[in-house]
Every structure is written in structure tokens, then in C-alpha cells.
Amino acid sequence: MLDVDGLARLTEQKDKESIKIQRQITLPWSEAVRISVRNVTIRLGRTMITASGIVLGIAFLSSVWTSGVIQDGLQQAQLQQERELVAATASDQAESDSAESEATAGPSETEKQAQGSKRIWLVVMSLLVCGVGITNAMLMSVTERFREIGTMKCLGALDNFIVRLFLIEAIALGILGSVLGTILGHLAMLGIFAIRERSLSVAAKMDWSQMLTYLLLCVLIGAVLSLVSAIAPAVRAARMRPAAALQSEI
Amino acid sequence: MAKIECPECGEQIEMTGIVTVCPKCGADLREVMQAVEHERDERMKTIARDDSVTTHEFIVRTRDLKKIYVMGEIEVPALRDIDLDVRRGEYLSIMGPSGSGKSTLFNMIGGLDKPTAGRCFIEEVDMAQLDAFELAWLRCRKIGYIFQTFNLIPVMTALENVTLPMIFAGMGTDEMMDRGRELLTLVGLGDRLDHKPYELSGGQQQRVAVARALANSPAIVLADEPTGNLDLHTGKEIIDLLKELNQASGVTVISATHDLKMIDVSDRIVHIRDGKIERIEHRHEIELEVGGMGR
Secondary structure, three states: EEEEEEEHOOOOOOOOOOOOOOOOOOOOOHHHHHHHHHHHHHOOOOOHHHHHHHHHHHHHHHHHHHHHHHHHHHHHHHHHHHHHHOOOOOOHHHHHHHHHHHHHHOOOOOOOOHHHHHHHHHHHHHHHHHHHHHHHHHHHHHHHHHHHHHHHHHHOOOHHHHHHHHHHHHHHHHHHHHHHHHHHHHHHHHHHHHHHHOOHHHHHHHOHHHHHHHHHHHHHHHHHHHHHHHHHHHHHHHHHHHHHHOOOOO | OEEOOOOOOEEEEEOOOOEEEEOOOOOOOOHHHHHHHHHHHHHHHHHHHHHHHHHHHHHEEEEEEEEEEEEEEEEEEEEEEEEEEEEHHHHHHHHEEOOOOOHHHHHHOOOOOOOOOEEEEEEEHHHHHHHHHHHHHHHHHHHEEEOOOOOOOOOOOOHHHHHHOHHHOOOOOHHHHHHHHHHHHHOOOOOOOOOOOHOHHHHHHHHHHHHHHOOOOOOOOEOOOOOOOOHHHHHHHHHHHHHHHHHHHOEEEEEEEHHHHHOOOOOOEEEEEOEEEEEEEEEEHHHHHHHHHHO
């Protein structure tokens, strides 16, 4: 029933005399990336849930910044309009008019300041929200796989292999989720303002270079946050004794 | 206590290491003492060497192995002074009711957990002396694990599961794939290479686990209740597979179990109760008993 010769050949003891304990154990980066990416793509449902934490947090941040940039753009456009209006009126009235416009510019400056601090408050809040969301998502995705980690360690994985696998996964998820979240938040805000202004000119009025910087910052923050929040659970899981990891039930 | 002879007057003096002159004639004894010590050292060395030769037939040895689990404020002893010698190429079953410490012993021998006290040697290497890298190497190359719950990586195919330990061992991709395919064919799953664990039956999953345990030609296969989650028939198949493996390649098989089907194939059966070895049965004894009953 069984190919005994084949079995003997495949499992032949090469060094019958004695085992010399060695230390060389490898996990090439290419393999690590392959395994991590598979882990992400194969549990698509689970990945989506984990990623949605990131997406939502980053979407919030992105929307706050987008609305800020749009409001700035609208304000700028309004100022421009007023200035053009002023330039269009008679030049001999310029002095009194400029004094008038300065007078109107005064309160708008303090208004701007109030708006600025409100925006900072929103950004901090959204950072907190996405920080908590991402940490929670990463913590869950690590703890539900304790058994798998224990098995890997039985097969000879070093602690740092486990950490490496999870960090690659976290970065991939982080970038994916933040790109999605950034776009989502940005588009949502654009849509809201376009509807409010009843025109698509909002997009033309805003400072695109500033917008892009903010969007890139969103992706960066999302990726870094998910990486950082994955480190602690991954290290903790990797350090577990295999016996303990294998027994854990989730 | 060794005695030395004074080179001057012939007086016999006990060697204590404190007296360095002959109490009778006052001659300096240090040279003689050094010679005696040197001779003793040499003798100890040869004894140690002989010892390593004679005990080398044992692939696993445990000495006074203790494990105490701390549950809150209560200390629960799981193993109490286990002394066990496992011969190379032996098929050993560790039997006992659940909670007797079988799995704990399995974890100690496999280097999956640390004993509270005592030592565990694999081929005369004390596991407590190994660092993380050496321990990982040992787990990867020298020990193959089989579990009750199979513990395959759920997202990987059968072939990937089998080749994972080979990746850690640094094997080349082509060689790895060939070997993985061969191993899976050997355990009868040549046509299930790309199936995920959930697409396989329990018996098939355990076969994948057996193939994975053999990935790097280990010296020891450790099985913790390998038939615990299988029905009678598939359980028997796995036991036969392990036995064939043991006979074909001389791999030492140590399995913790309470499956009575294991008795037929085991060379020795260690009965454990309350963390202590109750008795050890040899196969020929059991056969005699059975034969006697038949008559």
C-alpha cells in the first residue's frame, strides 16, 4: 500500500552519528512578501474588515483637509472677486475703497484664525479616530492567528520571521486602506461642496499643489500608523512560546 | 579520597588540597599532587567520552523533568520528575488519561515549552543550553511535529504547507517543490497538491501534516494525539503510516496518545499518571500476555 523504498529514501537520516546543532534558518524576503500578500488576498473578507478601519479613519482625515483647502480656495476666489470689483470702479475713489476693504479684511482675519484652530482640532480628532481604529484592527488580525504563529514556530520560524510577515502585511494593508480612504474622503468633500455651491468650479478654485501634499500626507500617516500599531501585537505574538501559542483559542 | 606517597620518606598522605608538605619529613608535595590531579582529569575525560558513546543510542533523555503551571495562586504540577530514555529508531507511545501530563511531556521533548526544573537532552544536547536560533534550527531540521488538530496553515495549499519548513531550511525552490510533491504522493495525496486544508478531510489533513513533519528528514517525529480527531479507520491509517515510516527510515516516533490502536505498533509504551511514569511496557511483554490469554 505504501511505497516503503520511497519513504526510506526521502526521510533517510543523513547524519546518523550525531546532530551538530546549527543556527542557520532562513526566510528570504521574496518568500516573506509572497506569504504576506497571499495572507492579505486570500482572507479577503477579513482583510476588508481590517482595512475598513483604516479606510474610515483616513477618509475622515482626508475629508477634513480637503474641506479646509476648498474653503481656502473659495475664500481666495471671493477676495479676488472683490479686488477685481474694486479695480473696476473709478480710480479716484480708490483710497476710500481700499480703506473700506481693509476694514472688511480685519474681521475676516480673526475669523480665519478661529476657523484654523477648529480645523486643527478636527485633524487631531480624526487622527485619534484612525489611530484607535487601525490599532484595534491590527490587534485583532494578529490575535486571531496565534495558532498559526505557534505552528510556524514549530516548523522552525524565528521570532523575527513572524514579525516580518506581520509588518509586511500591515504596510500593505496600510497603504491600500489609506489610498482608498484618502480618495474616498477627498471625493466626498468635493461632492458636498460642489452641491452646496451648485457648481463644479470648487475644484478649479482650490490650491491643487497644497491639496496633493495633504493627500500624500494622508496616505503616509495611514501607512505609518498601521505599521506602528502592528508592531506591538506582532512582537508579543512572536515571543510567545509555541506551546502557549498553540493552545490559545479564539 | 586519593592517597599520595611522599617521594622522600614513603609516607602515605591523604590528598586534601590543603596540606602541601609531608607532615613527617617536610618534603614539598606539590609536584606529586599535580601529577595525580592531572592523571585524574585524564581519566575523567575518557570516562566522559565512553559515556557519550554508550548513551548515544538514546536520542532523547529526560532527567528529573518537572513542570509546574501557575494558575492564579495555585501551582499545578503537570510533570513530576520524569526520567525517560528514548532509543534511536524506537516507536514509543506515551499513554495516559487526559490531564496526566502527556501533552506537557510532548511539549518539553519538542522544545515547545521550558521545564520548570530538570533537563531534557536531544542527542545529548541539553535543550536549556540552546539559544533561540539553535532551538529554531532543531525544530526545523531535527523534529517533525504532528498535532491532534492538524494545525495546517489554513491559507496555504497542501504543497505550500509541506514546503514551508523547507523554506526555513533554505532549500532551493525547485528542489523544494519536487520534494514536497514526492512526500505528498507518498502519503497518498499526489492528486490533492493544490487543495487548501478546508477542502480536505480530517484524515487527508493529517496526512499533509505527516508529510510536513517529514519535510526536512527529521530524526524524531513527535505526534501529540495524532488520531484524536479522526475516526477509527482513518486513525488506523495514520498509525500504519507512522509505523511504516518508523520501520522504513529508522525515524524515532514518539507519540502521546490514549488510542489503544497504538499498542500494536509501539515498541514501548510509557504509562503516565498524575505527571509520573507509572510503568513502562515493552512490546514483547504485551505480545506474551496476549498470547497467554489466547491459549
